[in-house]
Amino acid sequence: MALPKFFSSKKTKENRFLTLEIGLEKVSLAVYKKDTSLERIGxxxxxxxxxxxxxxASLEAMDxxxxxxxxxxxxTIVGISGQGLKTITTLAKYKRPKEDEPIHKKELEGVLDQVSTGLEEKNKKLFFTAISSAKIDGVKVTNPVNLKGSDAEISCFVAFQxxxxxxxxxxxxxxxxxxxxxxxxxxxxxFQLITKSDKNVSDGLIIRLAEDSSEETFLTEGHINEVYNLDLGLRKIEFWKIAQEILLxxxxxxxxxxxxxxxxxxxxxxxxxxxxxxEFPWREKFGxxxxxxxxxxxxxxGVNQSDASLFALAREESDEANRV
Known part of the structure; x- marks a missing residue:
């Protein structure tokens, strides 16, 4: 198999980047172009x-x-799904000593460092931390950078694999x-894709389905509470429905x-x-x-639902300059 021709970021005149997603059952690679809107090239x-x-599989996808x-x-930006993933969301509450000064990235990075220090998962490695949401003086915001205020509540998302x-x-x-x-x-x-579309999202459930597996992301008070994986999918949908009811x-x-x-x-x-x-009997089962x-x-x-994960990753790369 002949490897493709690569070019470095310095020579990327069209500002392109690669998304690599290791999904539940597929590995996907796509080239996107940063523009007024994200354009998928292939x-x-x-x-x-x-x-x-x-x-x-990755080499064949690249081919x-x-x-x-x-x-x-x-x-390249890489997304990971499936078994082995462990996530933790911690809410950090504190009173800012200089409420009239805007919040800078350095302040939020310090909060993330304090929260993630000491967190461990057996046989797993911490690979990602981020601010998922925040409240400044009781007002919910998706990105607190450059805002002023006294009382801060920062949702810190941490992931292990x-x-x-x-x-x-x-x-x-x-x-x-x-x-x-x-x-x-x-x-x-x-999750970020959803909250950018609706800043009032609080509780909810995001379900991703494949043939023999699924991934469920439970949201609580505007942040990820838990990411849960099932070894059941569309191929054994009746068993998946039973497992879904148990989760609920x-x-x-x-x-x-x-x-x-x-x-x-x-x-x-x-x-x-x-x-x-x-058709689920929500009243009878749960009141x-x-x-x-x-x-x-x-x-x-123009973006297919089957390409949602790649587009969400591309949006993260495109918005990286404003991310903590």
Whole structure:
């Protein structure tokens, strides 16, 4: 297999970058161009069954991409989903000593450092921290940078992953001669996509479905509470429905909260899932008077739901200058 022709960021006249997503069952690569809107130049995908076969799948996906895009940028943002991922959200509350001074990135970075210091997960490595949301003097904001105020509440999102899986990502990058600018959970990028569309989002559930697995991101008070993975998907949908009801019974979901659905497959039908939630006996099972709304992800016109994860990652890369 011939490797594609790469060009460095200094020679990237069109400001292109690469997104690499290790999904639930597929590895996907896409080239995006930063412009007034994000333009996808090309995409390559390949299924994989385990991390031992991830490198080969990645090379095949790159081969498919390079047949469409002649020159592949080295600058890369990487998204990770699936088993092995562990996330923690901690709320840091403090009174700012100089309330008339604007909040700078350095202040927020210090909060993240304090929160993440000492956090550990057995056999896992911390690979991502970020401010997911904030309140300044009781007002909810998505980005507190440059705001003034006294009372700060900062939601700090921290993610861990198995060291072997992170090593696999580095192996892919080395093999393809990529420059990784950032690695983050895809679920966080999708969460950010939703909150940018609706700043009033509080509680909710984001469900990603593949053939034999699924990933569920539970939201509480405007931040990620938990990312939960199931070894069930569209292929065994009846068993997935049973497992879904068990998850809901465990109190991870509140009355009237929205549910967002998206699939990993290019042609994965979600109508049966929407019907399941629409016809679910919410009142009888949980005493809910208000049923949840069932939504697709908020994507620009022309972006397919099956490309949602790649677009969310591309948006993160595009907005990186304002991210802490």
């Amino acid at each position: 995409i390559g995908r390949k299924s994989f069954t385990n991390y031992q076969g991830l490198l080969d 498919a991409l390079s047949s469409i895009v002649e020159e592949i940028p080295k600058d 198995d060291e072997t899986e992170l090593s696999a990502v580095n192996q892919i990058a080395n093999q393809m001669d990529l420059k990784i600018n950032k690695i983050l959970p895809t679920s966080f990028a999708v 019974k465990e109190g991870r979901f509140s009355e009237g909260s929205p549910i967002w659905l998206y699939s990993e497959g290019e042609e994965s039908p979600l109508e049966e899932i929407k019907e399941f939630f629409s 809910f008077g208000q049923i949840p709304t069932i939504n697709n992800l908020p994507l620009p016109h």
